[in-house]
Amino acid sequence: MLKLPAMNFSLPEWEPKRDFAPYESLTESLMQMSRKTGFQSKAFLKSCNAIFTKAKQGKVSEIPGLIRKPLDVRALTTLWLSELFFEMCPVTQELINALYHPRPFLSKLVIQQLLRLFFQRFEQAGDLNALLHCLHQELGRSAKQLKSSSLGKLIKHKTKIINVEGPSWVAKTAISKKTDLDIFIESIGLKSFAESRFYSLCQNHYYLEQLRKLEPWHPDPLLQEIIKPSVYESPYNQTEMLGHEILRILIDRSPKEKVDEQWQGIILTIAGDPRMSKSSPRYQRWWTALSTQQIQKVRGWLSRFDLLLFLKVLEDYADMNGKEDMNRMFPARKKFLEGLFDLGLVEDSRLFINKNAEYYLKKNYKKDELPYYSIVADPNRSMIYLKVKGKHMIEGTHNFKLWIYEDLPPDSQIFNLEEKYFAPKELTTKLESNFYKYFNGLSIKSPVSITHNGDWQYKAIDAFESFGVRINPEKVLTEKMYLQYKRKVGLQSNFRML
Numbered sequence: 001m002l003k004l005p006a007m008n009f010s011l012p013e014w015e016p017k018r019d020f021a022p023y024e025s026l027t028e029s030l031m032q033m034s035r036k037t038g039f040q041s042k043a044f045l046k047s048c049n050a051i052f053t054k055a056k057q058g059k060v061s062e063i064p065g066l067i068r069k070p071l072d073v074r075a076l077t078t079l080w081l082s083e084l085f086f087e088m089c090p091v092t093q094e095l096i097n098a099l100y101h102p103r104p105f106l107s108k109l110v111i112q113q114l115l116r117l118f119f120q121r122f123e124q125a126g127d128l129n130a131l132l133h134c135l136h137q138e139l140g141r142s143a144k145q146l147k148s149s150s151l152g153k154l155i156k157h158k159t160k161i162i163n164v165e166g167p168s169w170v171a172k173t174a175i176s177k178k179t180d181l182d183i184f185i186e187s188i189g190l191k192s193f194a195e196s197r198f199y200s201l202c203q204n205h206y207y208l209e210q211l212r213k214l215e216p217w218h219p220d221p222l223l224q225e226i227i228k229p230s231v232y233e234s235p236y237n238q239t240e241m242l243g244h245e246i247l248r249i250l251i252d253r254s255p256k257e258k259v260d261e262q263w264q265g266i267i268l269t270i271a272g273d274p275r276m277s278k279s280s281p282r283y284q285r286w287w288t289a290l291s292t293q294q295i296q297k298v299r300g301w302l303s304r305f306d307l308l309l310f311l312k313v314l315e316d317y318a319d320m321n322g323k324e325d326m327n328r329m330f331p332a333r334k335k336f337l338e339g340l341f342d343l344g345l346v347e348d349s350r351l352f353i354n355k356n357a358e359y360y361l362k363k364n365y366k367k368d369e370l371p372y373y374s375i376v377a378d379p380n381r382s383m384i385y386l387k388v389k390g391k392h393m394i395e396g397t398h399n400f401k402l403w404i405y406e407d408l409p410p411d412s413q414i415f416n417l418e419e420k421y422f423a424p425k426e427l428t429t430k431l432e433s434n435f436y437k438y439f440n441g442l443s444i445k446s447p448v449s450i451t452h453n454g455d456w457q458y459k460a461i462d463a464f465e466s467f468g469v470r471i472n473p474e475k476v477l478t479e480k481m482y483l484q485y486k487r488k489v490g491l492q493s494n495f496r497m498l
Contacts, residue, residue: 047075055088064098077113090126111138119193153189171205181206204242216260243270244289251294259301265369273372277417302371303349310384313357314397339476348387352376378424389469402450406467409438
């Protein structure tokens with residue numbers, strides 16, 4: 001006789017509370033639903049338990065064989081409204097077909113349950129096309145009968161609402177009628193489905209359709225709505241949140257050169273500064289979903305915003321400390337820096353501010369609306385780094401020299417976005433020292449440091465020119481300085497007068 005090897009079984013210890021918990025939860029859920037729907041019969045609960053057991057065992061394909069009576073149809077459609085069951089058994093064409101096993105039409109109660117399922121789940125229902133076809137067929141067949149019911153208003157627009165594009169149609173129609181969304185929702189018979197996935201998508205489309213029509217620099221109450229986390233973190237599609245589409249619309253509808261400050265604040269509130277580390281969770285959550293062109297566009301705006309904040313800090317320091325020399329120099333420094341932006345030469349930036357300047361910014365701006373910046377351990381001075389046509393420039397407040405580099409070592413801390421705190425020397429003498437160590441023996445021109453007195457702007461223009469960057473002096477000099485510059489250089493170089 002063939003001797004079979006011993007078979008070892010490893011069964012978990014019997015725990016009635018644990019092992020029956022899913023069934024108890026389902027039974028309680030079914031009891032609650034049955035009270036609402038009017039069936040508490042043992043036969044109904046028995047059918048529900050039989051269908052649920054097949055789903056629990058992973059035998060969904062055997063469920064159609066259990067649908068033999070109208071009671072079984074009601075059991076399945078009731079179970080579909082249960083989160084626990086639906087996760088195991090979403091809608092399929094086979095299950096929809098099984099609903100017609102007992103008879104060739106569905107009852108009003110079953111139709112209502114399928115409608116609840118459609119609005120509750122919408123595109124997450126499983127085979128949405130199968131569900132849509134079923135609902136269109138039944139609503140068409142029962143139109144006269146249902147017109148006098150609570151579904152009468154919905155029946156009137158059934159082909160538009162019971163549709164993959166249903167939420168979009170609802171939103172666009174409400175906007176075209178200049179009607180509040182909730183009022184329109186009620187007028188078409190959807191008020192009872194307000195707490196549903198379908199309604200959330202209607203809201204999303206309602207916001208987006210209006211947002212697409214807004215013009216920059218035109219305040220609108222909608223802008224206060226879309227900065228709520230409950231709005232921009234709501235689902236938009238299977239992979240994205242509504243905030244992703246809000247970002248795209250605001251970015252694409254704004255000119256490249258500048259952005260509405262309120263729109264910029266919304267972008268920063270939702271996604272933060274794209275110049276943060278690419279490995280940060282916030283960058284991964286928001287910016288990876290956008291195109292390179294969209295990210296670069298925002299980086300450009302934020303570089304100009306960096307400059308705006310830097311100039312405000314510079315001006316505020318001069319005013320608060322009564323520095324007449326700085327007040328005299330401010331217009332020239334402002335003109336020079338803004339001119340570089342107006343010429344389209346600035347490719348990137350980074351802001352370094354001291355604690356006093358940080359206090360000033362937080363006092364005048366919301367935290368979420370400020371760009372990414374670093375702290376410099378200096379009691380008086382703040383700095384800004386600008387990448388100008390591949391070259392590098394560092395400007396500062398107070399008595400900070402203007403530094404211009406043809407190149408910088410790639411491992412410079414100034415490029416390290418993880419580094420939040422800087423010592424002043426890391427932007428001055430230490431950076432210069434690292435430059436000479438890294439480029440020793442290479443044909444790279446030495447950095448230029450310029451003190452802000454006399455003709456410092458001319459020296460800056462000359463330094464950039466020596467590094468191969470053309471700067472139109474008329475764009476970076478005050479009118480008075482430009483006239484002096486023309487007299488100084490004359491017409492000896494057409495290049496200089498570009």
